[in-house]
Amino acid sequence: MKPGNVAALPAPGDIEKNERLSRELSPRQLAMIAIGGAIGTGLFLGSSLAVRAAGPGVIFSYVIGAAISLLFMRALSEMAAAHPTAGSFGVHAEIYLSRWAGYTMRYSYWAGQSIANGSECIAAAIYCQWWFPHTPRWAWILGFSVALVYVNARSVGNFGSFEYWFSMVKVSAIVLFIVFGVALLAGAGGRPAIGLVNYTAYGGFLPNGFAGVWRAMVFVIFSYLGSEIVAVTAGEARNPEVAVPRAMRSMVFRLIVFYLGAIATLVGIVPWNRIQPGADVTASPFVKVFQLIGVPAAAHLVNFVVITAVASSLNCNLYLVTRMLFSLARGGYAPAVFGRVSRRGTPLRALLASTAGLALAVLVAALYPDGAYVYLFGISLFGGLFVWLLIFVTHLFFRRARHGAFPWLSVVGAASVAAILATTWWVEGMRVTLLAGLPWLGALSVAYYWARPRRRPG
Secondary structure (H helix, E strand, C coil), X not given: CCCCCXXXXXXXXXXXXXXXXXXCECHHHHHHHHHHHHCCHHXXXXXHHHHHHHHHHHHHHHHHHHHHHHHHHHHHHHHHHHCCCCCCXXXXXXXXXXXXXXXXXXXXXXXXXXXXHHHHHHHHHHHHHHHCCCCCHHHHXXXXXXXXXXXXXXXXXXXXXXXXXXXXXXXXXXXHHHHHHHHHHHCHHHCCCCCCHHHCCCCCCCCCHHHHHXXXXXXHHHHHCCCCHHHHHHHHECCHHHHHHHHHHHHHHHHHHHHXXXXXXXXXXXXXXXXXXXXXXXXXXXHHHHHHCCCXXXXXXXXXXXXXXXHHHHHHHHHHHHHHHHHHHHCCCCCHHHHCCCCCCCCHHHHHHCCHHHHHHHHHHHHCCCCHHHHHHHHHHHHHHXXXXXXXXXXXXXXHHHHCXXXXXXXXXXXXXXXXXXXXXXXXXXXXHHHHHHHHHHHHHHHHHHHHHHCCCC
């Protein structure tokens, strides 16, 4: 289909007619699931790497990330409302760009998020080892994996309820952290006021210059990846044309408030150069803060919260990759068995296949225990950024086909994401993003053109 051929475009509900997913998710659950998908190790663990790159200037990095996310949500919500389907942006790309774009986007997203699940599991193991340092990391990874596969194998209604309360816990924790941090900065509770000294005392507000602020974007943007889950849930949402855009708007503004508030508080309470002194990540920076200021009870409580947060994020990501593989199978790009659903309306076989990243995490954790998180983080980042880039490009053709307009803001968004992707080459430990991602994209393209004649139509 050529971009711009409006007559050939499917009606908003046509794609969905061939699916059998259960529509049980309410707007309230959609919004909290989206927050659950976004707030995870990107904030609770990866933010320490961002602080190390930019110092207090990481606040600027999160502002830039917020601006890109607003542009992204604006584009994606418009397309998701027009085409509410489990394949979401992969289907959009196939309609408005090409079948190759839909194929590579969905497989890249599936692979990237599956690997991200592995990094999330490693993060959960790091948190647990903070309490039990002599336990094997692989055992924690295996335990989290089994528990969350069980939750996702249940009906989507159970998944939505489970994720709603998971998300409530970490949202409440972030709010309390901000309130507690502001109290410390102001000197409430009998403690001497910290004031604003930590924002400028150790090399200034921009100790590594604006270059450091931009390098931090590699880690900061990962905090916003996952927010696209709302578009994927459109295939199982009640009244998706109304619920999905509403959930996206409320979610993205909440994320901006939470992220900016949490990170500004974090670098204000303790010197930025003590949050992440080395390249290896050994604990959440939010746990380290309470250790450094001498409140051990709070550190233990926060560690429990970040474990809950990573479980929530894992829960969402596993949902995402399962629906993406389901969409690939329904489109004829993956074995048909992955397009079948259980009696509960859950694509169980696609779920089991999507645990590949969890198995990879066990292997990498055993072979490379020190750098496992950063390594998997870098690989999964390519999939997320590549998908965001193609979503912006898809929106350009979507607007031209349906409205004859050219959305310049989507051009800005696409250019920003492409620049962040290129920047990974100059960030310590992140070259693996391009070294693994570009060969993957090449291999995927070869696989597409080899398998294309055998593909079923639709």
